Amino acid sequence: xxxxxxxxAAAEDDTRAAIMRATYDxxxxxxxxxxxxxxxxxxxxxxxxxxxxxxxxxxxxLVDFLRFMLEHWEAKAECREEQDxxxxxxxxxDRVAAVELDEETAAFTAAMEELRGQAPxxxxxxxxxxxxxxxxxxxxxxxxxxxxxEGAFHEVDPTRAAEFLLTTVxxxxxxxxxxxxxxxxxxxxxxxxxYLDARLYRGEA
Amino acid sequence: xxxxxxxxAAAEDDTRAAIMRATYDxxxxxxxxxxxxxxxxxxxxxxxxxxxxxxxxxxxxLVDFLRFMLEHWEAKAECREEQDxxxxxxxxxDRVAAVELDEETAAFTAAMEELRGQAPxxxxxxxxxxxxxxxxxxxxxxxxxxxxxEGAFHEVDPTRAAEFLLTTVxxxxxxxxxxxxxxxxxxxxxxxxxYLDARLYRGEA
DNA sequence: CATCGTTGAATGAATGTTCAATCAGCCAGC
DNA sequence: GCTGGCTGATTGAACATTCATTCAACGATG
Numbered sequence: 001x002x003x004x005x006x007x008x009a010a011a012e013d014d015t016r017a018a019i020m021r022a023t024y025d026x027x028x029x030x031x032x033x034x035x036x037x038x039x040x041x042x043x044x045x046x047x048x049x050x051x052x053x054x055x056x057x058x059x060x061x062l063v064d065f066l067r068f069m070l071e072h073w074e075a076k077a078e079c080r081e082e083q084d085x086x087x088x089x090x091x092x093x094d095r096v097a098a099v100e101l102d103e104e105t106a107a108f109t110a111a112m113e114e115l116r117g118q119a120p121x122x123x124x125x126x127x128x129x130x131x132x133x134x135x136x137x138x139x140x141x142x143x144x145x146x147x148x149x150e151g152a153f154h155e156v157d158p159t160r161a162a163e164f165l166l167t168t169v170x171x172x173x174x175x176x177x178x179x180x181x182x183x184x185x186x187x188x189x190x191x192x193x194x195y196l197d198a199r200l201y202r203g204e205a
Numbered sequence: 206x207x208x209x210x211x212x213x214a215a216a217e218d219d220t221r222a223a224i225m226r227a228t229y230d231x232x233x234x235x236x237x238x239x240x241x242x243x244x245x246x247x248x249x250x251x252x253x254x255x256x257x258x259x260x261x262x263x264x265x266x267l268v269d270f271l272r273f274m275l276e277h278w279e280a281k282a283e284c285r286e287e288q289d290x291x292x293x294x295x296x297x298x299d300r301v302a303a304v305e306l307d308e309e310t311a312a313f314t315a316a317m318e319e320l321r322g323q324a325p326x327x328x329x330x331x332x333x334x335x336x337x338x339x340x341x342x343x344x345x346x347x348x349x350x351x352x353x354x355e356g357a358f359h360e361v362d363p364t365r366a367a368e369f370l371l372t373t374v375x376x377x378x379x380x381x382x383x384x385x386x387x388x389x390x391x392x393x394x395x396x397x398x399x400y401l402d403a404r405l406y407r408g409e410a
Numbered sequence: 411c412a413t414c415g416t417t418g419a420a421t422g423a424a425t426g427t428t429c430a431a432t433c434a435g436c437c438a439g440c
Numbered sequence: 441g442c443t444g445g446c447t448g449a450t451t452g453a454a455c456a457t458t459c460a461t462t463c464a465a466c467g468a469t470g
Contacts (some may be wrong), residue, residue, distance in 0.1 A: 028326075030326070030328065033238045110327075112365070114322055116379065117237070118238065120236070120319055120382045120383060123314070127382075129383050130386060133389075159392065160395060161394050164396035164397065166389065167373055167388075171375040171379070172376075178322075178324035179334060180331055184338075184342070187365040188372040191369035198404060199403060
């Protein structure tokens with residue numbers, strides 16, 4: 001019985017993962033506005049009817065998909081390395097707002113921003129992205145607080161500085177996927193570095 | 206004939222404006238993903254069939270709507286006042302990323318960001334928002350260049366600093382309409398002010 | 411009468427969803 | 441060990457509804 005239920009659970013997880021993958025593919029191919037059950041079914045290896053065996057309907061599926069995407073993103077951003085605060089900040093910034101993006105990451109970012117684009121008129125989405133932003137802000141704030149405690153950073157308000165960093169990151173992300181150029185990531189990041197050097201990082205002396 | 210065509214043109218403009226208004230109302234009510242000809246027609250005083258007398262179809266209408274929205278936005282952001290660069294920069298920032306928003310402006314911003322959310326998978330939208338961002342960046346860059354010329358600002362790279370400001374503005378805007386809190390506008394703006402004071406504005410001495 | 415803005419009804423395609431019918435694997439009883 | 445039912449995964453066909461779009465007809469206005 002133990003094995004059976006384990007296998008069953010694993011199979012169900014596989015199916016769910018396949019549905020999430022199909023939804024992701026359909027989203028990146030057709031965009032959120034043209035995301036239909038039909039198109040998700042087309043990307044899905046099994047039949048589209050099966051989607052209704054695993055989910056109550058389109059809304060239910062998309063809610064789960066949003067969670068799936070946010071979990072992926074947060075797993076990606078997580079960093080628990082033991083470095084000095086300055087290096088940790090650089091690592092985190094590179095993960096959430098890298099200057100150069102491979103095609104896969106670019107597509108993922110685009111999908112994420114399309115989802116975020118639904119938040120203005122969908123309270124459930126808005127709630128999720130609020131949490132999501134808060135989590136990232138707290139990561140920034142922790143690093144900054146550590147830096148101050150260690151004496152490596154100037155004594156800024158960690159939350160305020162973190163919110164500013166988050167805003168810049170979100171600006172970089174939206175610009176990158178909604179512009180034909182690179183979204184000015186290089187310039188923005190360089191100027192952000194100047195800000196960090198002047199405002200946050202304490203000199204050697 | 207002169208009067209006739211003028212009136213006719215004016216009437217046509219009125220109708221077009223009414224269609225744009227109806228589209229705007231439908232968008233803010235239902236979101237871009239659920240924006241249909243039917244719903245635009247519902248908000249429209251005339252019948253939905255009339256939409257096809259003025260536009261080739263839904264796509265054509267939406268393309269015009271995007272232009273309509275961007276024109277509104279750019280008219281709003283325009284500022285040709287004769288002030289010193291520092292005051293002009295503050296004015297511009299207040300217009301494009303105000304800390305406090307009345308309901309109407311908030312709804313407009315939300316609609317704009319929903320449109321921007323289509324850009325990742327729609328090349329026409331992407332092109333428009335690229336131009337749009339460049340225009341705003343140039344406004345920032347001009348002010349900064351003027352400030353440097355007048356000796357009021359430090360000698361930074363105007364384009365680079367402008368791109369950074371633009372990124373922050375876009376970050377503020379997306380956060381504000383996709384979060385349940387105020388998007389951290391206050392904190393971000395305060396920290397941006399600190400950056401400007403330290404990096405851009407020259408002291409009295 | 412001719413023109414043009416305007417409309418309601420109608421079209422076929424696409425939408426989300428349901429459902430009866432298979433299929434495969436597992437457990438109970440013989 | 442075999443059989444027969446039970447459960448859950450899976451499917452194709454069907455459903456009503458909504459979609460974007462078309463069009464013939466109407467009415468006002470010149």
